[in-house]
Amino acid sequence: MSSSRVTIRDVAAMAGVSVATVSKVLNDRYGVATNTIERVRAVITELGYESSLVARSLRNHRTNVIGVLVWDIEPYSAEVLKGVARAIKGTGYELVVYAAGGKGAERMGWEHRYLSRLSGTLIDGAVMVTPTVQTAPFAGPVVAVDPHAGAEDVPTVASDNLRGAQLAVEHLLGLGHRRIGLLSRPPRDLESGPQREEGYRSALRAAGITPDPDLVRAGGYDDSALEEAARQLLTVPDRPTAIFAANDVSAITTMEVALSMGLRVPGDLSVIGFDNVPESAMTQPGLTTIEQPLQLMGQRSIEMLVELLAGSEPAETHVRLPTRLVVRGSCAAP
Template identity: 65%
Template sequence: MKPSSRVTIRDVAVAAGVSVATVSKVLNARYGVSAATSAHVQSVIRELGYEASLVAQSLRNHRTNVIGILVADLEPFSTELLKGAAKAIKGTGYELVVYSAGGRSSDHAGWEQRYLSRLSGTLIDGAVLVTPTVVDVDYGTAVVAVDPHAGPSGLPTVDSDNLLGARLGTQHLLDLGHRRIAMLSGRPDLESAKLRELGYTDALRAAGVPIDQALIQVGNYDPDASAEAARRLLAGPDRPTAIFAANDISAIAAIEVAVGMGLRVPEDLSVVGFDNVPEAALATPALTTVEQPIHEMGHRAIDLLIQLMRGEQVEATHVRLTTSLVVRQSTRAIGANA
């Protein structure tokens, strides 16, 4: 047996000098094996580092003690969410696996149903779905949705106050004297994106600023789409003096486009993002953004899921966390000295 190969139950049997059936009996604590033989087999198991597959464990124990986190793709938001989930799982007795759809366009709708059908009952006991497209179905296992596409549903959810956050970001620009404020909106199919656009328009209306639809461009939460949209906004004769982007990656893409066009940020253009992922603080200039507590969202999703898996009473199955403004160097008042 090569040292790098996976240890099998047959390898254990050969090393212990017993049959596969005997090893199976030891693993399942069945009768018919002497105490001395059982102790010997267990010693070999420890020595070889044998671990039964998750499928075998589920068949034996009717559970795997594994929680799955299913994401459409690994990007800054989901990566930060995983950090909070990993912290929450410590000391619970559960393990964590991450399953990514890889960002395939064909999986944008209904991807979570397909993947849960593969994993539930044999590989995982429960799942956290990140930005799922479908929330009103019975998945056959305990599930918590983070930032779901649809609005309120019967599925337990964790999200942040996207409406308030967008108002805060837009109001910050208004307070700095900006009136021609553009927006790079998010994915049209996501509830969070709709709420962020609504928060933007609400803040403008409250300030008496007319809504100019030409200033609202779809960034799709994607850097390439956002760069293209920012270029359209900034190339016109009456360009905006500020941009509110629906996520940080879109905001950073807008800054890069502006600088490439010879504009200075924030002297010529103020930019506000949303999320406060680590890239925001590392941007040049450092990005003013709306912070949603992404780590806490991951933590709370795991906490809620484990309560549901254990059949415990939960205070609320719909958790909404607050958002706040983080002011850095990418915004400046109109007319302020350089």
């Protein structure tokens, strides 16, 4: 019998008991003999029966499912999800990942749409990864990873973006660069975007350099917009000798654009990124970058959410994790 067609009535018929008895076994209720419980569970295993999440929710007002909401499955979110998957083991919760595939025109406010679809009967709580707004209509607890820059009205997990950007620019300054460009990270309404830009500017000012607005470009949501922003940076008069890209995807794109223009990395242009996604170690040369602990961020978000679902107040509701410089081969003296 196909598991997709198995119902609670099928289990009851095969076990020779009532539907009510099967329901008691499924919900660990009293009033069922031990040998009957064993027989019903054996039939459940044999038939591959699974009660639906909706039915479970209607019975218990809980699904024991946590939702992770992401705009797209890309290197950043994939690393966060690895930490989420590791942390959920042994919690008694199952995991559902909900993504829209990164359709740029619909980006703003995607959390509202996703939570309205998943709330009520599918998930008990949610982790939102890089949300564009900080509030969304949902009855259960919510934790935000890389939160929106607005009021902190939900628990959050982030990295020290300001210090990480300072480390990146300080590394380039230490190599002797003075014309340092910034390829900033969209969307700017995330807390991390302005923090990384401020880290860039503050490191330059600390070195006695006035930030040049001609050396700052905003990366786009899609590949073509990102490539165009990188090309603009590399074609300004007195072009930069180094570029700090505010995420690794932007940095890797910058390296590819530079190569297409006949520029050598790091001979003609130094490039440094932010995130330390696995792809950053696979470029030629390897990408020097700022590591934020993406998997740990995913892990901490689940730990916090499980505490909230248990009715406890986490020791920290706004967690900020340290960043560090990872030196590879994409940066050299100008």
